[in-house]
Amino acid sequence: MKMVDEYRNPEKIRALSEAIRAEVGDRGYRFMEICGGHTHSIYRFGLNELLPENIEMIHGPGCPVCVLPIGKVDEALTLTNDPNVILCAFGDVMRVPGSKISPLEAKARGKDVRMVYSPLDALKLAIDHPDKEVVFFAIGFETTAPSTALTIMRASQLKVENFAVFCNHVTVGPPIRSILESADLDLDGFVGPGHVSAVIGTTPYDFVAEEFGRPLVVSGFEPIDILESILLLVKMVNRGEAAIYNQYVRAVKREGNAAAIAAISEVFEARPSFEWRGLGFIEQSAYRIRKAYAHFDAEARFAMEEISSPEPEDAICGDVLIGAKRPENCPLLGSQCTPEHPIGALMVSSEGACSAYYTYVHRTLVATKG
Amino acid sequence: MCLGIPGIVTKVGVNDAEFAEVEVSSIRRTVHLGMVADSSVEVGDWLLIHVGFAIAKLDEDEAIRTVDFQAQSGKDYQQEIDAFASLIGGEDQI
Ligand code: SF4
Numbered sequence: 356m357k358m359v360d361e362y363r364n365p366e367k368i369r370a371l372s373e374a375i376r377a378e379v380g381d382r383g384y385r386f387m388e389i390c391g392g393h394t395h396s397i398y399r400f401g402l403n404e405l406l407p408e409n410i411e412m413i414h415g416p417g418c419p420v421c422v423l424p425i426g427k428v429d430e431a432l433t434l435t436n437d438p439n440v441i442l443c444a445f446g447d448v449m450r451v452p453g454s455k456i457s458p459l460e461a462k463a464r465g466k467d468v469r470m471v472y473s474p475l476d477a478l479k480l481a482i483d484h485p486d487k488e489v490v491f492f493a494i495g496f497e498t499t500a501p502s503t504a505l506t507i508m509r510a511s512q513l514k515v516e517n518f519a520v521f522c523n524h525v526t527v528g529p530p531i532r533s534i535l536e537s538a539d540l541d542l543d544g545f546v547g548p549g550h551v552s553a554v555i556g557t558t559p560y561d562f563v564a565e566e567f568g569r570p571l572v573v574s575g576f577e578p579i580d581i582l583e584s585i586l587l588l589v590k591m592v593n594r595g596e597a598a599i600y601n602q603y604v605r606a607v608k609r610e611g612n613a614a615a616i617a618a619i620s621e622v623f624e625a626r627p628s629f630e631w632r633g634l635g636f637i638e639q640s641a642y643r644i645r646k647a648y649a650h651f652d653a654e655a656r657f658a659m660e661e662i663s664s665p666e667p668e669d670a671i672c673g674d675v676l677i678g679a680k681r682p683e684n685c686p687l688l689g690s691q692c693t694p695e696h697p698i699g700a701l702m703v704s705s706e707g708a709c710s711a712y713y714t715y716v717h718r719t720l721v722a723t724k725g
Numbered sequence: 726m727c728l729g730i731p732g733i734v735t736k737v738g739v740n741d742a743e744f745a746e747v748e749v750s751s752i753r754r755t756v757h758l759g760m761v762a763d764s765s766v767e768v769g770d771w772l773l774i775h776v777g778f779a780i781a782k783l784d785e786d787e788a789i790r791t792v793d794f795q796a797q798s799g800k801d802y803q804q805e806i807d808a809f810a811s812l813i814g815g816e817d818q819i
Pocket residue numbers: 670671672673675682685686687688689692697698699700701702709
């Protein structure tokens with residue numbers, strides 16, 4: 356298992372952390388890791404501890420269930436008031452609290468809500484239950500959007516009449532722009548997402564360097580990947596250079612995945628505006644289903660109405676999501692909000708900053724305090 | 726849920742050319758090949774699987790490394806495998 360060791364080799368990790376220490380100057384460095392998968396790796400391997408004190412890693416909004424506004428869960432659940440509807444969702448989505456209940460709780464109360472692994476499973480359910488209306492509650496960034504698009508194309512090809520999608524797919528570029536424009540965070544650079552970039556490539560990030568003069572390094576998920584990316588960022592900042600760099604060449608090509616991009620543009624178009632948790636409404640930041648596939652659009656088919664639901668009291672999910680606050684600043688963490696009983700979505704998915712912090716830091720702190 | 730899990734191709738052309746059967750942690754399941762359509766997929770190839778779709782081809786070293794990396798994360802990987810194993814409507818896929 357030589358290759359396995361190579362990316363987690365303690366000596367290599369130490370050497371990289373020393374190289375970072377040798378490289379940092381007398382200034383502060385604020386880098387945002389956009390993707391929740393990176394946040395998870397940073398906590399899991401304690402990478403924060405390996406970095407010099409003047410590098411601060413700030414968690415970004417790249418966790419798909421975390422950015423979903425509460426109102427969207429409420430909207431999806433209103434569909435289940437019709438006993439003829441089967442609502443399908445991914446496992447993580449099942450546990451996201453709406454303003455009153457989560458999809459899982461709705462299921463416990465007798466609503467027909469089912470967990471699926473793939474949008475294709477929802478389509479299969481529709482084929483198996485021609486007397487029912489099956490709605491897939493779709494969420495996710497560009498990693499997941501092509502799967503929903505290809506499922507809709509398949510449904511269209513097979514002429515499945517009783518299948519629809521409640522589309523909440525979002526794109527990664529616009530929230531980065533919105534964070535850069537808000538200026539509050541004053542970031543020096545970004546660790547760019549891995550699997551999203553396998554789909555979209557690295558060109559959609561060019562604006563980060565060209566318009567905002569900040570470097571971005573698309574990174575793999577192993578400790579060495581992340582440390583290498585941080586070292587590259589530090590070097591670029593020191594040289595006053597802003598470029599988009601791909602550290603994760605083993606999975607990401609500059610031009611991305613052409614077939615996946617084609618599926619997205621066949622089925623989806625940009626929504627004029629979409630609400631993000633913590634970030635508010637962002638223009639052109641999400642997809643909706645094109646007119647040509649309107650038959651599969653749950654919003655049109657079921658005349659769904661937008662619901663805007665407030666954040667739970669005392670919760671700071673929105674601020675944590677954009678890196679303005681840290682999980683440990685939330686008064687609910689560990690007391691009212693735990694992975695078993697999440698109050699906010701950031702505690703649901705393992706990619707959520709609160710769940711990662713709770714699992715790898717909070718529990719250890721509590722245990723050592725006794 | 727953004728975890729991509731590597732699987733090895735055990736059968737191609739399941740139902741129609743758009744699908745293949747892959748094995749992940751001894752569990753077999755049909756996956757959609759629409760996103761890797763530009764490269765040929767053969768038995769023994771490694772694919773990165775996300776929500777029932779192959780999103781990329783992987784070389785063997787990268788695949789083995791990723792499996793090992795994810796398996797060490799315990800709970801999350803197990804959840805993903807459990808979901809992967811949950812077949813709706815039996816073996817037969819669309
Ligand atoms: S601990 Fe819970 S309530 Fe607080 S910010 Fe995190 S997810 Fe939200």
